[in-house]
Amino acid sequence: MLRAFLRTEAGSTSVLLVATALALLWANSPWGGTYEAFWHTSMGISFGGAEFSLDLRHWVNDGLMTVFFFLIGLEVSYEVRLGQLRDRRLIAVPAVAAFGGMLVPAGVYLLLNYGGPGAGGWGVPIATDTAFVLGLLAVVGARCPDPLRAFLLTLAIVDDVLAIIIIAIFYTDELSVTALITAAVLLAAIMTLRWLKIWRAPAYIVLGFALWVATLESGIHPTLIGIALGVLVFVYAPTDHKLLLAGEAVQEFTSEPSARAAREAALRVQRAVSVNERLQLRLHPWSSYVIVPVFALANAGVQLDGETLRAAVTSPVAIGVALGLLLGKFAGISLGTWLPLRLGWGVLPGNLVWGQLLGGAAVSGIGFTVALFIVDLAFAGSDLHAPAKIGILAGSLLSAGMGWLIFRLAWDRGGVCAPPEAEPAEDLPTTLAVPVGPGDHVRGPADARVTLVEYGDFECPYCGRLHPILEEVLRKNPDVRLVFRHFPLRTLHPRANAAAIVAEAAADRGRFWEMHDILYDNQRFLTDADLEHYAAELDVDPWSDVSRHAARIAVDETSGRDSGVRGTPTLFVNGVRYEGGHDLDSITRAVEESRESA
Template structure:
């Protein structure tokens, strides 16, 4: 199976980014629990232009991350795995199972409580971490499996974006939202008029972000809308979309996401870990990521293939789909992001972050060891 140059570049950047994110997370946890912990925690809450540094990272810089996700999703739809509906159906069904089953498990444990709003937390997959773990297995990983996990994670991100827009919008200021959407329509008109210069889109994107920020809808959604307003053309190296996507890869992978990790994993670990893990929301997150994700991905994919809706690539088997499903349980970036929207209590937010990190670590280890065993057997059999 042929891999496009941009996909190969994307895979390599995400792989390196994931490994770098692991280092940043470990560093942040160590620093937060050291003698410098109080100063380190205080740093992220320093007031900057009326809001904390952490706020500007989460609501400002992360919009650029969502812009990159939107550009990648757009490319997948026009030219990638999602361009052929028959090829796209397997990761689509896998992603649906990987979102619905974890959310269902969380709701079973938390329905009717103040923490039921956290159902979106175990639905997300961190593409950088997942691909970083997959890359540790080297050339033994079939190309189809790389593409399956990448497409699944991109669809997961789309699902997370929709969840944020629909379920985590608490109050709406319609005037600001209408202005933001009017700017979006203007940018779409620019697209139809074949205006290729990035400057009008960037200026329009900033204006749209400002009004979206003050509308009640999370401002990061602006990034995705802007991505689909930017001209894709024929998708070659000269297209506006390609140029911007290529430019954003490294700043997002090696600056924005590491900053997000540092700012949001500054968690002070307490001695009562056992008590934290007994909480219903903790159990919901852990079961959702470690069990719900792989089982949802596996069984819904199996159902779709059994019904003849889609087919399993010739170089894959169900053991490898189940194994890679555990990598889908690495939530991290999106899970932490949704946690910040779902909960208001600082203690619950910090506990949830800790459980996300622990669950993602467990899911990653199980996924890696399972794939190592499965792919090694496949090599011997072949």
């Protein structure tokens, strides 16, 4: 689910960029006057004497964007019940970071605009644009990308929820009590259908549209209803019973293909997956490739002539928005990440160092979709529209540039996981301090001409990528042996030490390498329950002698530090530190050279 979401959002970034560029070109072309005229074209429906009409921009901002926020509600519901938000310790850090990433930008903006005509725009720099952030991460190729993207996705979910609450509370002008009561009744009807487990799509579509109209008429922004309805959609993990029924239906179709069997198999398989996940799969492409780009096309167009730009350079609104996104987001998210880690409120998802977190904090200053959305609410009918939009564009571009520099110049470590404080000022040893001995874990012949010693961490993604490469080296070179020594990076990988202990428990039963392979094949699943499951498969008691196994791991760590190991994976070829690339060709060449010299 998470990988599919990331691929969709990152892939839509180019479409969103094109839509933004088209909006700017249109607004600044010789036909620029048609831009506002087109989006102010009225469109509606009438029945008898009743009429409901909005201009095109409001149909986009109030209508289509409700689907966008509906998807956010679906994602929140899924993550809370089945995803990463189930683990409170994993939620705490990005949640506090999201709060800091909203509070500080708003403060920066108000420092420049408090008491002025633009004070109401304090909400503009508070939101992060997930699609642009994930798209930029794909371009810069940030190290340890999956955990960083998971961290930023969790942060973005909390950020979006807080932004919706702020819109509902602070950007609602007038309330219609009659429409509000009608909306409450319709929402209660939808909840009743859910409680009765009536899953008829037409009923939900009719009630949902009526609820949207009632909410719009009430004065509350209808996007709040979008996220509320998304949260209400039922989500569940596939039960064994439903999986069994689906399997039987597929087997029946396989043995006796027919239209009836195909329909039954399709229905059974579909019912095994929750409505929430099915809706996400269907609506994400429409939201990412149609709705959000159309929103950008309708809202990003701003005239960038000399007069407008000169006014923006001195405008407290434009400066406040740009600095809020560039400096406020960076400072707020960085502080919001450091504080819960310092106080022990939570943990990171793993594989992250401060350079990556700072880069993520910087690119989170890319505010676009929700920022433009709030501009329309805060400055409706005001001449502050243009400066605010220019501030969004400037702040977002500067934030993207700062994040790119942090990733490329400060923290690109060439495929090795290492904490920033692990880089010493002195020259490191280049030879193995402790020779291979009887206590080592060895795979390969005892009389091998070439010995590879790997200092590894079972949670390190680079070690995971190196694992099949080393297996291929051993397969192609019968005179090579591999020695594995533990070097868990506890500050980066919270599950690495527990995994190492379980591997040592397996070694007591002569099954170290079997456990070694299982752990690398399942790096994303290293909770205590997961480790106990792997141990049960090998008939191993994982926690039989933790203190002795921890001492054994400490011996490996000491020998690694004495050998100059500061990150993982670190390889030694016949006792000499290997400095080449971690690819098959490079390691094979190093083995051949060592074989010749031996």
